[in-house]
Amino acid sequence: QVHLMESGGGFVQAGSSLRLSCIVSTGRFDYYTIGWFRPAPGKELEGVANADAVGNLKVSDALEGRFSISRDDVKKTVYLQMSNLKVEDTAMYYCAAAPYYVYGWTGLEEKRYNNWGQGTQVTVSA
Secondary structure (H helix, E strand, C coil): CCEEEEECCEEEECCCCEEEEEEEECCCHHHEEEEEEEEECCEEEEEEEEECCCCCEEECCCCECCEEEEEECCCCEEEEEECCCCHHHCEEEEEEEEECCCCCCHHHCHHHCCEECCCEEEEEEC
16 A cells, blocks of 8 residues: 655746655555656646656656656655746646556556545746
8 A cells, every 4th residue: 555645835936946745655665656747738637757666767858857856765755846937837746656667658647557645736926
């Protein structure tokens, strides 16, 4: 069983930075790939980034350069660092867990994930 809790969202101005945290409660953190998702037009959720247990990190092409992901195995926490935020980044951000063999491009697909947090809201004003 795995439980995820997001934090770090807030209300910021365009151009600002935020770091989101996803704390994962599980006895087998090394079993899971952790992904970040947000709603997108025409999709239920779009994959933002993911980090697997052996150090593979993937950020969607559209966000690479502004967003980055990292993972602290001791703290069982995955971070989403967001920089130069834009109004269109406004969304509820969710983290989710998938088995370790889901990573990279497939790790950006929400259907691969079975366990989800409740989300943290990011609002970017102009």
